[in-house]
Amino acid sequence: MAAEIIDGKAFAASLREKVGALAAAFEAQAGRKAGLAVVLVGEDPASQVYVGSKGKATLAANMASFEHRLPAETSAAELLALIDRLNRDPAVDGILVQLPLPDHLDEQAVIAAIDPNKDVDGFHVINAGRLAVGQPGFVPCTPLGCMMMLTDRLGDLSGLEAVVIGRSNIVGKPMAQLLLGANATVTMAHSRTKDLPDAVRRADIVVAAVGRAEMVKGDWLKPGATVIDVGINRLAPELGAAKGRLVGDVAFDEAREVAGAITPVPGGVGPMTIAVLLRNTLVAAHRNAG
Numbered sequence: 001m002a003a004e005i006i007d008g009k010a011f012a013a014s015l016r017e018k019v020g021a022l023a024a025a026f027e028a029q030a031g032r033k034a035g036l037a038v039v040l041v042g043e044d045p046a047s048q049v050y051v052g053s054k055g056k057a058t059l060a061a062n063m064a065s066f067e068h069r070l071p072a073e074t075s076a077a078e079l080l081a082l083i084d085r086l087n088r089d090p091a092v093d094g095i096l097v098q099l100p101l102p103d104h105l106d107e108q109a110v111i112a113a114i115d116p117n118k119d120v121d122g123f124h125v126i127n128a129g130r131l132a133v134g135q136p137g138f139v140p141c142t143p144l145g146c147m148m149m150l151t152d153r154l155g156d157l158s159g160l161e162a163v164v165i166g167r168s169n170i171v172g173k174p175m176a177q178l179l180l181g182a183n184a185t186v187t188m189a190h191s192r193t194k195d196l197p198d199a200v201r202r203a204d205i206v207v208a209a210v211g212r213a214e215m216v217k218g219d220w221l222k223p224g225a226t227v228i229d230v231g232i233n234r235l236a237p238e239l240g241a242a243k244g245r246l247v248g249d250v251a252f253d254e255a256r257e258v259a260g261a262i263t264p265v266p267g268g269v270g271p272m273t274i275a276v277l278l279r280n281t282l283v284a285a286h287r288n289a290g
């Protein structure tokens with residue numbers, strides 16, 4: 001039987017709608033809107049598109065959007081001064097500095113300058129530490145979105161075998177922490193893992209976040225497994241096409257014949273990230289107001 005396709009686009013739209021209604025209630029109660037500040041340094045075209053989408057989604061969810069677009073040659077001192085102002089601005093509940101930053105800026109130092117209680121990306125070491133020890137904080141949006149889709153489909157994850165492929169600070173590590181927190185048995189696999197197909201074959205839950213096109217094959221999967229594909233890879237263009245196709249880290253056509261459920265690329269995990277960002281911003285607003 002072909003796998004159920006997990007519709008991330010619909011899931012994200014429903015989350016954005018819920019957050020929008022709760023944000024309107026927040027405004028009525030607090031007398032101000034929840035606010036998200038997004039900082040973009042430079043002219044990276046993909047980042048410009050992301051920042052534009054974040055701004056639109058923020059306004060559509062009844063929140064205030066503060067966009068700061070700075071030139072590529074902005075100095076570290078100028079960027080840190082802006083972050084300091086946003087940290088102290090009571091209208092700003094969440095701060096997101098779009099990555100990657102231009103090479104002359106130290107990403108870790110910039111993230112460290114954000115007030116951890118406004119760090120809606122969940123990238124600050126304080127929030128990584130809170131997640132590791134199970135304290136409330138902010139969890140990175142993409143793995144939190146994956147977790148929402150997993151619990152929606154599977155309910156209680158206790159005792160399930162999960163494999164997370166990829167150990168980035170933004171997706172793989174927090175994903176493993178979330179699954180562990182939900183009592184799954186978690187294997188973290190990465191480029192040095194000796195027998196990846198074997199690790200994947202044991203898993204009821206597969207989260208692929210490596211950035212390698214169609215790396216996870218259908219015959220690696222346990223029948224009925226739930227597969228979350230975080231990868232977004234563009235293939236080389238086919239003859240006559242201007243752009244190559246977008247594919248995930250999982251060989252979708254093979255995988256859907258074996259899996260119980262799978263997220264497509266595009267339209268799976270991708271749309272969840274902004275929806276969770278709005279959710280995190282609303283949580284920040286409640287914490288900052290209360």
Ligand code: GUN
Nearest residue numbers: 096097098099100121141
């Ligand atoms: N660049 C690509 N994705 C993200 C994200 O989720 N947050 C930030 N800050 N930058 C990104």
